[in-house]
Amino acid sequence: MPDFHPLASPSPAFRPACELCREAGGVLVFQSAHWRVIRAEDAAFPAFYRVVWRAHVAEWSDLTLAEQAAMMGAVGAVERVLRDALAPTKINLASLGNVVPHLHWHVIARFDWDSHFPAPVWAAAAREVVPAPVTRLRTGLDELDARVARAVAALAPAA
Amino acid sequence: MPDFHPLASPSPAFRPACELCREAGGVLVFQSAHWRVIRAEDAAFPAFYRVVWRAHVAEWSDLTLAEQAAMMGAVGAVERVLRDALAPTKINLASLGNVVPHLHWHVIARFDWDSHFPAPVWAAAAREVVPAPVTRLRTGLDELDARVARAVAALAPAA
Numbered sequence: 001m002p003d004f005h006p007l008a009s010p011s012p013a014f015r016p017a018c019e020l021c022r023e024a025g026g027v028l029v030f031q032s033a034h035w036r037v038i039r040a041e042d043a044a045f046p047a048f049y050r051v052v053w054r055a056h057v058a059e060w061s062d063l064t065l066a067e068q069a070a071m072m073g074a075v076g077a078v079e080r081v082l083r084d085a086l087a088p089t090k091i092n093l094a095s096l097g098n099v100v101p102h103l104h105w106h107v108i109a110r111f112d113w114d115s116h117f118p119a120p121v122w123a124a125a126a127r128e129v130v131p132a133p134v135t136r137l138r139t140g141l142d143e144l145d146a147r148v149a150r151a152v153a154a155l156a157p158a159a
Numbered sequence: 160m161p162d163f164h165p166l167a168s169p170s171p172a173f174r175p176a177c178e179l180c181r182e183a184g185g186v187l188v189f190q191s192a193h194w195r196v197i198r199a200e201d202a203a204f205p206a207f208y209r210v211v212w213r214a215h216v217a218e219w220s221d222l223t224l225a226e227q228a229a230m231m232g233a234v235g236a237v238e239r240v241l242r243d244a245l246a247p248t249k250i251n252l253a254s255l256g257n258v259v260p261h262l263h264w265h266v267i268a269r270f271d272w273d274s275h276f277p278a279p280v281w282a283a284a285a286r287e288v289v290p291a292p293v294t295r296l297r298t299g300l301d302e303l304d305a306r307v308a309r310a311v312a313a314l315a316p317a318a
Contacts, residue, residue, distance in 0.1 A: 059250050061238045074232055079220045090260060091218050094253035098269060098277035101249060110257060118257035122279035 001145070004028050004036075005159065013055035014107060027142035030149045032156035035071055037078060037139050040106075045121055046134040046141060046154035047086055050079050051147060058101040070156070075105045077151040082109040085139040085147055109143065111136070160304070163187050163195075164318065172214035179214050179261035189308045191315035194230055196237060198304060199265075204280055205293040205300060206245055206268035208307060209238050219259040224287040229315065230271045236310040241268040244306055248276065270295070 003026035007014040015021045015027035026136055032130065040048040043085070051074045057063065063071065071153040079091050088109035093107050116135060163183035166173040171265055174180045185197035188297040197248060210233045216222065222230065238250050247268035254264050258317070274284040293300065 037191065049216060053290070058237065059242065060259070061235050061242065063233075065232075068235065069228060069232060073224075076220050076224075076227065079218065082216065090255070090257050091220070092255045094251070094252070094255070094279075096249070096251045096253070096279055098249050098251070098279070120253075120255055120279065120281035122256070122282045126284065149230060151256060 001028055002031060002158065006156065007054060013057075014054045015102075018056055018100065018102050020052055020100055020104060025052060025104075026050060027145065029145050030152045031159055032074075032152075035074055035158040036066065036154050037074060037148060038101070038131065039141070039148075042121075044115045044125075044129070044133060045108055045110075046137060047082055047088070047144060048121075049082075049107045051075050051078060051105040051107065054104040057103050058097060059097055060103060062103070071103075073155050074152050077155060078107045078148055081144070081147045081151045082107065085126070085144055086137055127138055160187055160188060161288055161317065164190065165313060166213060173218075174215045174261075177215055177259065177261050179211055179259055180283050181211055181264060184211060184263070185209060186304065189311045190318055191225065191311075192232075192318040193315070196233060196272055196311050198300070198305060198307075201280075203274045203284075203288070203292060204269075205296060206241055206247070206303060207280075208241075210234050210237060210264045210266065210268045212262040216262050217253055217256060221262070230262075230264070232267055232314050233311050236314060237266045237307055240303070240306045242264065242309045245296055252278065 024038055026040045029037040034054050035054050038050050042048045086109050087143055089112045090110045091106040092110050115129050116123055171177045183197055185199045188196040193213050196209050197209050199209055201207045245268050248270045251267040251269050274286055274288050
């Protein structure tokens with residue numbers, strides 16, 4: 001896995017108090033000059049990735065149309081890998097940021113057996129899942145990370 | 160408000176069992192040939208819109224890149240109106256579809272005083288909000304709908 005490279009500080013695009021400015025925020029899978037892909041390390045939802053904008057902006061509409069297209073290209077590439085590798089019941093996408101208002105997209109593979117399905121991952125759990133969800137994926141996380149990295153590397157050079 | 164025009168049936172893009180194929184799904188604000196904007200009529204989150212793809216597809220990555228750009232253009236336009244008209248604490252965007260797997264984007268204006276903030280709208284409520292949230296918006300819903308309709312009408316002809 002690559003090392004995380006935060007933006008140089010001081011910069012208006014780097015906020016020292018923001019955890020997504022300071023830290024990768026998960027397993028760093030790939031970083032370009034403008035965004036990175038991390039895996040969230042959520043035991044209940046093992047195939048949970050995030051596409052994080054590198055500079056500190058709060059809202060999707062703070063990006064230019066070209067930046068939006070670049071970021072959604074990465075979101076779409078991650079989604080496509082999850083669909084191809086895992087055949088999930090559904091993909092969930094979200095940009096919320098109420099707690100950490102630094103633009104990031106959640107890309108989550110959902111399964112009809114997961115702890116919350118069909119509710120969103122932020123709702124109350126509906127069931128306990130034993131054995132661990134990660135053991136039920138048809139593709140291991142190392143292989144999944146590698147496939148995600150390859151897919152998004154086709155969109156932008158590594159930075 | 161316009162009348163809802165479902166796709167002609169039978170068509171592989173029209174699923175009679177799908178409520179977002181059959182019905183507008185809320186207050187219809189604007190419809191183009193390929194997507195429509197509705198307001199969700201959620202009392203807790205009055206400034207809650209959805210951009211719904213007209214044809215029945217389940218996943219974001221089922222769209223072509225051009226279709227994705229068109230749909231996200233509408234999402235961004237709605238977001239921008241909500242920011243300008245309401246100055247919300249945060250915008251929340253999501254495409255989930257676990258219950259109704261017909262591609263639609265939620266665009267929700269969130270406020271630090273709303274019933275769930277900072278949790279997602281799908282989590283448990285944190286507080287009761289009295290008086291009703293709609294009375295706290297600086298722009299009324301009719302005016303908001305009209306502004307949303309004008310903004311997205313600039314992107315595609317009405318259908």
